[in-house]
Amino acid sequence: MNIFVCIRQVPDTTTRIKLREDGNGIDETDIQWIISPHDELAIEEALQLRDRQPGSTVTVLSAGPERVVESLRMALAMGADSAVRLDLPGDADSVVNSQALAAAIDKQGTADVVFVGKEAIDNGAGAVGTMLAVKLGFPCINVVNGIDYGAGSVTCRRDVGGGNIEIIETTLPAVISAQVGLNEPRYATALNIIKAKKKPIDTLSTDELGISEADCKTLLKNFELPPPKQPCHLIEGSPAEQATELVRVLAEDIQAI
Amino acid sequence: MKILIIAEHKNGVLAEATRELFGLPLGQAEIHAVVAGEGIAPLAEPLGQLGAAKVRLVDSPALAGGTGESLGQALGQVIPQLAPDVVLTAHTPQGRDLAPRLAEGLDAALATDCIQATFNDGQVTLRRPVYAGKATAEVEFTDDSLKVITIRPRTAKAPEPDTALSAEVTSVSVQLSEQKTVLKEIIAGGGERPDVTEAAIIVTGGRSLGSAENFSIIENFADTIGAAVGSSRAAVDAGYRPYRDQVGQTGKVVSPQVYIACGVSGAIQHLAGMRTSKHIVAINTDPDAPIFQLADHGIVGDLFEVVPLLAEAVKNRTGG
Numbered sequence: 001m002n003i004f005v006c007i008r009q010v011p012d013t014t015t016r017i018k019l020r021e022d023g024n025g026i027d028e029t030d031i032q033w034i035i036s037p038h039d040e041l042a043i044e045e046a047l048q049l050r051d052r053q054p055g056s057t058v059t060v061l062s063a064g065p066e067r068v069v070e071s072l073r074m075a076l077a078m079g080a081d082s083a084v085r086l087d088l089p090g091d092a093d094s095v096v097n098s099q100a101l102a103a104a105i106d107k108q109g110t111a112d113v114v115f116v117g118k119e120a121i122d123n124g125a126g127a128v129g130t131m132l133a134v135k136l137g138f139p140c141i142n143v144v145n146g147i148d149y150g151a152g153s154v155t156c157r158r159d160v161g162g163g164n165i166e167i168i169e170t171t172l173p174a175v176i177s178a179q180v181g182l183n184e185p186r187y188a189t190a191l192n193i194i195k196a197k198k199k200p201i202d203t204l205s206t207d208e209l210g211i212s213e214a215d216c217k218t219l220l221k222n223f224e225l226p227p228p229k230q231p232c233h234l235i236e237g238s239p240a241e242q243a244t245e246l247v248r249v250l251a252e253d254i255q256a257i
Numbered sequence: 258m259k260i261l262i263i264a265e266h267k268n269g270v271l272a273e274a275t276r277e278l279f280g281l282p283l284g285q286a287e288i289h290a291v292v293a294g295e296g297i298a299p300l301a302e303p304l305g306q307l308g309a310a311k312v313r314l315v316d317s318p319a320l321a322g323g324t325g326e327s328l329g330q331a332l333g334q335v336i337p338q339l340a341p342d343v344v345l346t347a348h349t350p351q352g353r354d355l356a357p358r359l360a361e362g363l364d365a366a367l368a369t370d371c372i373q374a375t376f377n378d379g380q381v382t383l384r385r386p387v388y389a390g391k392a393t394a395e396v397e398f399t400d401d402s403l404k405v406i407t408i409r410p411r412t413a414k415a416p417e418p419d420t421a422l423s424a425e426v427t428s429v430s431v432q433l434s435e436q437k438t439v440l441k442e443i444i445a446g447g448g449e450r451p452d453v454t455e456a457a458i459i460v461t462g463g464r465s466l467g468s469a470e471n472f473s474i475i476e477n478f479a480d481t482i483g484a485a486v487g488s489s490r491a492a493v494d495a496g497y498r499p500y501r502d503q504v505g506q507t508g509k510v511v512s513p514q515v516y517i518a519c520g521v522s523g524a525i526q527h528l529a530g531m532r533t534s535k536h537i538v539a540i541n542t543d544p545d546a547p548i549f550q551l552a553d554h555g556i557v558g559d560l561f562e563v564v565p566l567l568a569e570a571v572k573n574r575t576g577g
Contacts, residue, residue: 013506013526017391026392037507094357094367121389121506125369130325130357139326139437142354155441161350162452163501167442168324174437180500180507217366217402220387220394226532232539232555242556243566246538247574249554250482254536256458256515257482257571 001056001112003046005080006101006129007039008120009064009071017225024221025091035071038117040078040185041178046115047079048183049149057081059108063088063100069201077188077196084108084202086209093216094123098131103209105136111173113154118143118177123220126177133175141168145181258286258379261341263332264304265351266294271303274347274455276415278408279307281345284377289313289339290424293331295321298426305424307416312424313339319433322440323351329358331431336363338429341403343381348407349455356407365403368396372409372512372533381406389506389529410455411512450476453504456485458515461504461531464491465520465542465560472497474561475519478568487511487531489521505530519560523548540564 011017012032020027035043043060050056060075062068063086072083086100105111114133119126126142133140145165146157158166159179188196206212235242235249250257260283265272279288290309292300294316301312315331328351336344336359344359346352348370360367372393373384381404383396398404453459460482462475472486479486488498490505504511506526516534520541521527528551531537539552540560549555556563 011388013529014524015388015391016525017388019392026388095360098361123387124389124510125357125367126353127357127360127367127369130354131361131367134358134361140358141438142325143350159350159501160443161454161501163446163448163499165444165446166440167444168438168440170438180503217399218368219397219399220385221397222395223387223392224394225392226390229551230553232549232552234544234549234555234557239558239562240566240570242558243563243570244573246554246556247567247570250515250538251574254515256536 001049001053002110003050003056003058004105004111004114005039005042005046005058005060005075006114006116006132007043007060007062007071007075008036008117008122009033009062009068010036010120010122013121019223019225023223025223033067033070035074036117036120036122038119038178038180041180041182042115042117043075043078043080044183044185045147045178047186049113059084061086061101061104063092063097064090072201073196073199074188076199077192078186084204087203087205089213091220092213093218094125094127094131096211096213096216098128098135099211099215100209101128101132102135103211104204107204111136113172114138114175116175116177118179129175129177136175138173138175139170140175140177141170142177143179144176145179147176147182258284258343258376259341260286260288260343260345260376261336261339262288262290262309263344263346263355264290264292264300265347265349266292266297266300269296269299271300272347272349273415274349274410276307277410277413278345278347280413280416281408282375282377286376289341291315291332291335291339293320293328294323301424301426303418306418306420306422308422309424312426314426314428315431316428317431317433324436324438324440325354325358326436326438327433328355329362330433332359333362334431335429343376344403344405346407348409352407356405360405363403363405365405366398366400367405369407370409371396371406372412374406374408374412386510386533389510390532391529409512411457411514450479451483451485453485453487453502453509453511456513458482458484458517459487459504459511459513460484460517460519461487461489461521462492462519463489463521464495464497466492466497469497474564478564481568481571484517489527490524518548518552519564521548522546523551
C-alpha cells in the first residue's frame with residue numbers, strides 16, 4: 001500500500017505566544033517546534049498499517065518553511081520511509097496547503113490511504129485533510145479513534161462529540177483524520193533520531209507543485225493577545241460562607257443558575 | 258448581502274448552536290436558511306420565527322443517516338442555486354466536518370471557529386482564536402469568493418422567536434451519487450450531561466481529585482446546576498476521566514458562560530482551552546496557582562470541602 005501522512009509543525013503546547021511587532025503573526029524566536037499531537041497519531045497509524053501489509057511504504061508530507069525539516073526527521077525517526085517538504089510559508093491558508101498536499105501526492109504516484117491529524121493545534125481549523133480528500137476525490141472520515149481494516153475498505157469509529165460514536169465504513173482510497181484514542185504514538189529512539197539525520201528529505205517548490213501562494217483566500221492579521229484580566233475577586237469566610245457567597249454570585253451577579 | 262444559515266438539528270429539534278447564529282450582528286443582510294435531512298419540514302417554522310426570510314428544505318430519506326459525504330454533496334448542489342455571499346454554520350462536530358467539504362467543493366474561502374463575527378453593508382469582520390486561544394486574529398478575505406464561516410457555539414445568544422414572523426418555504430431536491438461512506442451505527446454514550454463544547458456551565462476537576470470515584474463530587478455539583486463535567490489533561494492521563502471531557506489545547510477548546518475549575522492548577526495548555534469563557538471561577542488550595550490569574554472569582558480552599566457545600570448551597574437557594 002502507498003500510505004501517506006500529512007503533518008503540521010506547531011509550537012510546543014507549553015509555548016507562551018508573543019506577537020510580531022507588525023501584529024500580523026507571532027514572534028517565532030525561541031519557539032520549540034513539535035509535530036502537532038494529533039499528527040503523531042496519524043504517523044503511528046500509518047506505521048502500524050505498513051507493518052501489517054508487506055511491501056507498503058509510508059511517505060510523510062509537511063508544508064512549511066525550512067524549519068519543518070526537523071519535524072519530518074522526527075517522523076523518519078519514528079519509522080516513516082520517506083519525507084517531503086512542500087515549500088510554503090507557515091501562514092499559507094488551508095486552501096493552498098491542501099492544494100500543495102494534493103499535488104505532492106499526485107507527483108509521488110497513487111495513494112491507498114492518507115492519514116492526517118484531526119486538527120493542528122496552531123490554527124485548529126481541522127480543514128486541510130477534508131479539503132485534500134475533496135481534491136483527490138477520496139472520501140474523508142474525520143475524528144477517528146478506531147479503525148478496522150478490511151479488503152479495499154475500512155470501518156472507522158468516529159468521535160462525534162458528547163460521548164457519541166459513529167461507526168462508518170468507507171471504500172479505499174480515503175483520507176482519515178486521527179483523534180486521541182486511535183493509538184499510542186511511539187517514541188523515536190535516540191539511535192533512530194541519529195540515523196534520521198542522515199536521511200535525505202526532498203523539497204518541492206511551489207513551481208514544482210504547480211501552485212501559488214497568491215491563491216490563498218484568507219489571511220490572518222491584527223493578532224491580539226487576550227486582554228489582561230482584572231485581579232481575581234477572592235471570596236473570604238468559612239467554607240460554608242464561601243460556598244453560599246459563590247452561589248449567590250453565580251445566581252445574582254452572573255445570572256447563570 | 259445574502260447569508261445562508263445551514264441549520265443543524267437532532268431528533269426534530271433545531272440545535273441551540275444554530276439558533277444562536279441568528280443572534281449575531283447580521284446587519285441588514287438577507288437571511289436564508291437551509292435544512293437537510295428526513296422529515297425536516299416542521300423546522301421551517303422555528304427558523305422563520307428566528308428571522309430567516311426564506312427556508313429551503315432538502316428532505317430525503319438518503320440524508321437520514323447524515324454522513325458528511327451525503328450532507329456535503331446535497332448542500333453542495335443546493336448552495337449555488339441560492340447564490341449566497343456567506344454560508345454560515347455552527348462550529349459543532351457536524352459543522353467542522355461539513356464546512357471544509359463545502360468550501361473546497363464550491364471554491365470558497367473558509368474561516369472556522371470564529372468567536373466574533375459582524376456583518377455590515379456587505380462587510381464581514383471576523384476574529385478567530387489561534388494557538389487554541391493563546392491569541393486571536395482577524396480573518397481577511399483576499400477576494401470576492403463565497404465565504405464559508407463557522408461560528409463557535411455560545412458566541413452569540415439566540416434571539417427569542419418572534420411568532421409574528423414566518424419564512425417563505427420551498428422544497429428542493431438533490432441527486433445523490435453512489436456513496437463511498439456508509440453510516441453503520443451510532444453508539445450513544447453521552448449520558449444526560451451536556452457536552453463540554455456546548456454547555457453553558459462547565460465544572461472541571463483536576464488531578465487533585467485523586468481518583469475516578471472522587472469525581473462524583475464534581476458530578477454531583479455539576480448536576481445541581483445542569484453543567485457539563487470537564488477534566489484537566491492530567492486527570493485524563495491519570496485515567497480518572499475519558500478523553501472526551503478534556504479541556505485544553507490538545508482536548509476541547511470551550512467558551513461557556515461560566516467555567517468553574519476545581520483543583521485545577523492551570524497549566525498553560527489548559528488555560529488556552531478555556532480562557533474565552535465569559536466568567537471563570539477557581540477553587541484551589543494553592544493561592545499562587547496560575548488559574549487564579551485568569552479567574553474572575555476565586556475560593557482559596559479545599560475542593561473536597563467546598564464543592565459539596567456548593568451543591569448544598571444551590572439546593573438551599575432553589576428550595577430543593
